[in-house]
Amino acid sequence: MKDTEQLTEVVSGSDVGMVIVMDGAAGPDELGRVRERLAAMGFDVHESAGAERTVLGAVGGNGGPVDPRELQVLPGVKEVLNLSKPYKLVSRSFRAEPTVIELDDVRIGGSEVVLMAGPCGVESEEQIHIVAEHVAKAGAKILRGGAFKPRSSPYSFQGLGGDGLRYLRAAAEANGLKTISEVMDPSQLELMSEYVDIFQVGARNMQNFALLKALGRQRRPVLLKRGLSATIEEWLMSAEYIMAGGNHAVILCERGIRTFERHSRNTFDISAFPIVKKLSHLPVIGDPSHAIGIRDKVAPLSRAAVAAGADGLIVEVHNTPEQALSDGPQSLFPEQFVTLVEQLRQIAPAIGRTVA
Ligand code: PEP
Ligand code: MN
Secondary structure, three states: OOOHHHHHHHHHOOOOEEEEEEOOOOOHHHHHHHHHHHHHOOEEEEEEEOOOOEEEEEEEOOOOOOOOHHHHOOOOEEEEEEOOOOOOOOEOOOOOOOOOEEEOOEEEOOOEEEEEEEOOEOOOHHHHHHHHHHHHHHOOOEEEOEOOOOOOOOOOOOOOOHHHHHHHHHHHHHOOOEEEEEOOOHHHHHHHHOOOOEEEEOHHHOOOHHHHHHHHHOOOOEEEEOOOOOOHHHHHHHHHHHHHOOOOOEEEEEOOEOOOOOOOOOEOOOOHHHHHHHHEOOOEEEOHHHHHOOHHHHHHHHHHHHHOOOOEEEEEEOOOHHHOOOOHHHOEOHHHHHHHHHHHHHHHHHHOOEEO
């Protein structure tokens, strides 16, 4: 017999655990049926029989996901607290050390805060070359630029496709940068593999399971943006999909979630950084541009993300944002990016990090 507090400790220390609170009026038959059900599900059962009610702690399980409703519906059960984590490979208990993703000399998830920057979309050969030169000089290591754009309207700029990828790669190589670009469909993977060092999964595709599975089958790193209304657990489950396929190079990206607030495009969930860091060994970076949606507020959010423990940032920068074909209002002018990086260089050491 254990007391309830001890029981909760035992259960929450395990990856799969539940606490089942029996109704005060429940008799031995009902208790027996719950114990039987738990045993059939592969659980070790710890019992705490108080004067007023019995509490069961269940630890272990068959390895599959647990649906607490299966117990909730049994007679005599008052409440079921599911303390299980449905993800395994992304979890800190699978890997205690932080995962560091290496692209030659660029290390994501190490002590350096890695900066990814560039336009929302690749618009022309000239544009991406100009931006690449600016962001490389400022300290960015990875050039962003969409070639396939997931626009809310089918009439908006959809990206330059293969040409965009070629321009992106050439501009990156000319400036010693790596590349990141969004993949929207598994059919684009083969072409993109020639030009892209990191595949970006956009917020709208976070639960595109066919895409996640395809990315799990290949070995290039994947930046997984958090969905517009995804909980942290749903986001981590999407990372689990990629890892379950065998690709363990996953970078998480907080890009703002949809809330009732209308003063910002989305609400930057700064809590996500310390929370995800505790739950997972994967690197997590911030996208302040899509979070806030307005240029002059990108810097404060970037500073906050770094202070909160982000392993990197992905920031939209454009040489002529007023003429940008997408996301101009949230894109920084190159000089603003330079100033931001200088500020980050001052903030990072306060928490034992560096910015190149
Ligand atoms: C983008 O990075 O340009 C983009 C479309 O981002 P998100 O998927 O976060 O909206
Ligand atoms: Mn964008």
